[in-house]
Amino acid sequence: MNGEIFQLPGEGGSAIVVHRPGSPTTSVIATYALGFGHDPTDAPGVAHLYEHLYLATLRAIMTAPIVAQAQTHADTMSVSATVLAEADRELVTALTTTPQMLAEGTIDDDVRLRECRAIDVELSEWFGNPLLVAGHKLAALATRRPQPARFDECRIGTSSTIATQDLQTHAALQGAAFPERIVIVSPRPAEEWLLLAQVMRPPASAVVPATSHIGCGRLGSRGGVPGADSRVYIGIPLHLSNPEKAEAVQLAAQMLLHGQGPLAEVGDRVGVRFRGGSVVPTAGCVVVTGSWVIENSRQREAIGVAVSQLRGQISPALITAQASLVPERRCAVAATSATLATAIDDWQSGYGISPTAVGTPSVDEIDYIMCAGWKRSVLVGAHPARSGPF
Numbered sequence: 287m288n289g290e291i292f293q294l295p296g297e298g299g300s301a302i303v304v305h306r307p308g309s310p311t312t313s314v315i316a317t318y319a320l321g322f323g324h325d326p327t328d329a330p331g332v333a334h335l336y337e338h339l340y341l342a343t344l345r346a347i348m349t350a351p352i353v354a355q356a357q358t359h360a361d362t363m364s365v366s367a368t369v370l371a372e373a374d375r376e377l378v379t380a381l382t383t384t385p386q387m388l389a390e391g392t393i394d395d396d397v398r399l400r401e402c403r404a405i406d407v408e409l410s411e412w413f414g415n416p417l418l419v420a421g422h423k424l425a426a427l428a429t430r431r432p433q434p435a436r437f438d439e440c441r442i443g444t445s446s447t448i449a450t451q452d453l454q455t456h457a458a459l460q461g462a463a464f465p466e467r468i469v470i471v472s473p474r475p476a477e478e479w480l481l482l483a484q485v486m487r488p489p490a491s492a493v494v495p496a497t498s499h500i501g502c503g504r505l506g507s508r509g510g511v512p513g514a515d516s517r518v519y520i521g522i523p524l525h526l527s528n529p530e531k532a533e534a535v536q537l538a539a540q541m542l543l544h545g546q547g548p549l550a551e552v553g554d555r556v557g558v559r560f561r562g563g564s565v566v567p568t569a570g571c572v573v574v575t576g577s578w579v580i581e582n583s584r585q586r587e588a589i590g591v592a593v594s595q596l597r598g599q600i601s602p603a604l605i606t607a608q609a610s611l612v613p614e615r616r617c618a619v620a621a622t623s624a625t626l627a628t629a630i631d632d633w634q635s636g637y638g639i640s641p642t643a644v645g646t647p648s649v650d651e652i653d654y655i656m657c658a659g660w661k662r663s664v665l666v667g668a669h670p671a672r673s674g675p676f
């Protein structure tokens with residue numbers, strides 16, 4: 287890789303700087319320990335609206351051109367932004383100012399309503415895609431998290447009912463003020479970012495666990511997984527570990543979804559085709575979700591039996607073949623400052639490609655991760671179901 291990675295000192299949050307001499311752009315990803323799992327039960331959707339307002343505010347206060355996006359997951363909200371290298375200081379100032387402005391409640395009502403409408407359009411797309419909703423519900427089941435609240439309660443047309451004080455309460459949570467992780471890819475030497483590590487570090491006195499917020503941490507309502515009348519779904523949680531194991535976790539997820547992997551094998555045994563699936567990032571895990579389309583109840587039963595008989599293994603030759611492609615992927619993620627920042631952010635969370643590693647993850651390690659996930663998998667729509675319905 288062209289560049290060096292440094293971890294800046296600082297408690298309570300980690301700052302990673304990649305010094306990339308000659309890069310024309312600077313990319314920053316700030317990840318906050320705040321997601322829709324922290325939504326108050328009486329105001330679901332607050333975290334999502336917070337994400338939209340964060341991005342709108344960031345764009346409004348930047349004078350330099352910026353390419354930015356944000357994403358809310360169960361436990362995190364991350365903002366990624368790329369600017370021309372000479373605007374890097376302005377970007378960092380904007381990233382520290384934005385949460386303050388949101389906490390103070392200085393957001394224009396017109397902006398709030400505009401973003402509420404944007405969310406309603408997004409949600410109509412979410413609800414229009416049963417597989418997407420099923421994937422997130424399975425992820426919630428597999429990790430026993432209250433994510434269904436996002437889908438069951440944050441209905442289309444309701445985002446505008448989220449009051450300014452709901453947002454302010456949310457913004458006052460410790461996780462909203464300071465990123466738990468920040469990744470910077472820039473042509474500036476790492477020492478020049480030292481001050482940033484201090485600015486971004488949470489003051490020791492202000493640590494308030496998010497769970498102490500009234501309304502947090504309670505389960506939302508539960509609803510069925512859409513499409514379960516014609517499919518059997520599986521959710522396989524793979525633990526996020528540490529950056530050293532990130533590649534093994536990613537390869538394990540890929541292997542599970544592979545055309546010759548264990549989920550396809552279940553389909554072969556039962557005589558139904560595995561329809562593929564996706565990987566849902568969630569609390570402390572990534573959840574591999576997949577489904578088989580079934581025609582009768584005998585197949586429902588057979589899938590349950592096949593899953594309980596298999597161990598989630600795959601041929602070592604296939605794992606080796608996939609692992610051998612990793613060095614090429616490492617080169618690919620280093621192509622731009624933005625792709626590199628994303629790769630490092632994923633890698634730090636314990637899932638993804640390591641930009642610095644040499645060698646490839648071992649077959650045993652990948653095998654172990656797949657088998658451990660398989661044991662904790664949940665099935666919806668199969669008999670014997672290993673987990674109760676929602």
Ligand SMILES: [Zn+2]
Pocket residue numbers: 334338405408
């Ligand atoms: Zn959105």
